[in-house]
Amino acid sequence: MPLVSAQNVTVGFLDSVLFGGATFEIQKNDRVGLIGANGVGKTTLFRLILGELEPAEGTVIVPEFTRVGNVEQHTCSDFTVTAYEEVLKVYADVAAMERELEALNDRLAAGADPALIEAQEALREKFEARDGLSYRSRARSALTGLGFTYDETETNVGKLSGGQRTKISLAKLLLSGADLILLDEPTNHLDTDSVEWLENFLKKYTGAAIIISHDRYFLDRTTEKTMEIEGGRLYFTKGNYSVYHKLKQERLLTEQRENEKTEKEIKRIEAMIEQQRRFNRERNYITIASKEKQIERLRQTLHEKARTAGEMKLRFPVAIESGNEVLTVNGLAKGFGDKKLFSGVSFLLKKREKLFLIGPNGCGKTTFLRILMNRLRADAGTVDYGVNVRTGYFEQTQSSLRSGKTVLAEVYDRFPSMTVPQLRSVLAAFLFRGDDIEKHMDELSGGERAKVALLEIMLRGCNLLILDEPTNHLDIGSREVLEEALRDYDGTVIAVSHDRYFINRVATKILYFDGGTMRTLDGNYDDYLALRDGMPRQIKAPEKEKKSEYLQKKEAERAEKQRKARLQKIEQELAQAEQREQQIQQELLSPAVTADYLRVTELTEALAALRETQDRLTEEWISLEE
Numbered sequence: 001m002p003l004v005s006a007q008n009v010t011v012g013f014l015d016s017v018l019f020g021g022a023t024f025e026i027q028k029n030d031r032v033g034l035i036g037a038n039g040v041g042k043t044t045l046f047r048l049i050l051g052e053l054e055p056a057e058g059t060v061i062v063p064e065f066t067r068v069g070n071v072e073q074h075t076c077s078d079f080t081v082t083a084y085e086e087v088l089k090v091y092a093d094v095a096a097m098e099r100e101l102e103a104l105n106d107r108l109a110a111g112a113d114p115a116l117i118e119a120q121e122a123l124r125e126k127f128e129a130r131d132g133l134s135y136r137s138r139a140r141s142a143l144t145g146l147g148f149t150y151d152e153t154e155t156n157v158g159k160l161s162g163g164q165r166t167k168i169s170l171a172k173l174l175l176s177g178a179d180l181i182l183l184d185e186p187t188n189h190l191d192t193d194s195v196e197w198l199e200n201f202l203k204k205y206t207g208a209a210i211i212i213s214h215d216r217y218f219l220d221r222t223t224e225k226t227m228e229i230e231g232g233r234l235y236f237t238k239g240n241y242s243v244y245h246k247l248k249q250e251r252l253l254t255e256q257r258e259n260e261k262t263e264k265e266i267k268r269i270e271a272m273i274e275q276q277r278r279f280n281r282e283r284n285y286i287t288i289a290s291k292e293k294q295i296e297r298l299r300q301t302l303h304e305k306a307r308t309a310g311e312m313k314l315r316f317p318v319a320i321e322s323g324n325e326v327l328t329v330n331g332l333a334k335g336f337g338d339k340k341l342f343s344g345v346s347f348l349l350k351k352r353e354k355l356f357l358i359g360p361n362g363c364g365k366t367t368f369l370r371i372l373m374n375r376l377r378a379d380a381g382t383v384d385y386g387v388n389v390r391t392g393y394f395e396q397t398q399s400s401l402r403s404g405k406t407v408l409a410e411v412y413d414r415f416p417s418m419t420v421p422q423l424r425s426v427l428a429a430f431l432f433r434g435d436d437i438e439k440h441m442d443e444l445s446g447g448e449r450a451k452v453a454l455l456e457i458m459l460r461g462c463n464l465l466i467l468d469e470p471t472n473h474l475d476i477g478s479r480e481v482l483e484e485a486l487r488d489y490d491g492t493v494i495a496v497s498h499d500r501y502f503i504n505r506v507a508t509k510i511l512y513f514d515g516g517t518m519r520t521l522d523g524n525y526d527d528y529l530a531l532r533d534g535m536p537r538q539i540k541a542p543e544k545e546k547k548s549e550y551l552q553k554k555e556a557e558r559a560e561k562q563r564k565a566r567l568q569k570i571e572q573e574l575a576q577a578e579q580r581e582q583q584i585q586q587e588l589l590s591p592a593v594t595a596d597y598l599r600v601t602e603l604t605e606a607l608a609a610l611r612e613t614q615d616r617l618t619e620e621w622i623s624l625e626e
Helices: 042-050 083-109 114-129 135-145 162-175 192-204 216-222 241-279 282-300 365-372 407-414 420-429 434-438 446-460 476-488 500-506 525-532 549-588 597-625
Strands: 004-013 016-026 031-035 057-061 068-070 180-184 208-212 225-230 233-238 325-336 339-350 354-358 380-385 391-394 464-468 492-496 509-514 517-522
Touching (some): 004 042, 031 042, 042 068, 083 135, 135 549, 135 597, 162 180, 192 216, 216 241, 233 241, 339 365, 339 380, 365 492, 407 420, 446 476, 500 525
Parallel strands (some): 016 233, 031 208, 031 225, 339 517, 391 464
Antiparallel strands (some): 225 233, 509 517
């Protein structure tokens, strides 16, 4: 039986319909990506599943046994507890069983009782089935995986940022054990390492998930079914994003051909009608009425063209060719105070190469771009541009596009040689039509400001584009348009992006952070991953060095048994360490101990050593789990 099913669902507000005729089923263990332009109804679909909205037509059935979870249900309600304590709330039932087991142990210590022993055994089985031996380590693992340091896990929720509280709510949802979890842009606020942890977690998750995301690489790695809301319809297809995208292109091509065939037939019938009118006889008017009905039926079979952000027209022309050697960087270094970002960075960038910077948050990627643009001085090294290089810079913040001017006035002031009709034409290509061009810049969304910035770069005819997170705020359709424009671009690109799918599609060279410097690699993001993860080359071994399949299987089974045994041992050690930590904390609160300086020092040192042990065990536990 499906966890959720929808039949012919139509949703609308006032006179507008978001989507209609939606039919789908979510089965156990399904991983479904939910995509579509902003405002098409993705979050509304979540509200239907949660029972917060009723459809105008059709039915959404969520059986009583289906536990549906979303982030809003797991928001942080108590700002006085630590992040770790807040996450542990999802295991309230497990903690209660643990206390009950302790009470039973105390009673059995006073004397054996068969009934108590039986009750203890039954409760222990239930406790272990609910991850009782590892629930504390799982809570810490989730927080660590989502980017929290140990000190942050022990910080009161009220002192954390909004993004950190959102990550706590995400951790609680992931650990809730819901049959179906609804994830709305879960990779927001996460760095690359945390996104990869989330991908691995979802691969092993025993429930189902529906994921709204603009991160196509993330969708490819976590989903095997895709739903898209487009043009007032919901499409449901097997396959991850890349599979769906390919099938969609084939569907659109088929629909286009069918439309062309139908429109050709309509024109033929219209010509016949015109001919019948010229005869001007009564029987001809009967024929005309029949033909007009035939045309109406044919028009109803026409496929509606997708009205998405993908209609945006983007092309980066090159006004003047640069020399073959576009940029030479030699020995570049930068730091702020005691914090050294990078040093000894050297590389040569040639014409038409597309270089992407990859590294963790805070490593200096934006700083590096600002040095290239001469907006920040390097501590050491040189940056030399080649012949006829003309740069266009896309800032991540777009701080220069927050004036009180209208969109039309903003672009006109930067390109006064263009006529207003010309400006209207190029703005329309970027989906600024009608009254949209009279919007004030400080009223635009992040995505709209990004489009204005890209438009201005396009009009300059630059041969070197320096782009800092250009896909931020863009939906999938707009990202794909930008990808195609950059792939067709005859100039050179230097870019920073967290969009791994975007990098894979555009990059020809990677500049990645390695310790305190940067190194270059020919290829795209997947090539960088292969290098980072140390994937061995496929070299055929001599026959005498090969093991038989039987021995390999036995070795793998033995390794798996050892892994599981070690996991269980670590969970027991973590539980003991947790218990010892609580004992020390209680002892430190004792008035007798407080007055004894030596004892306080001893306990404090023991507590620090215990936490180091917990960190080491937790890291080993995470490694073994992955």
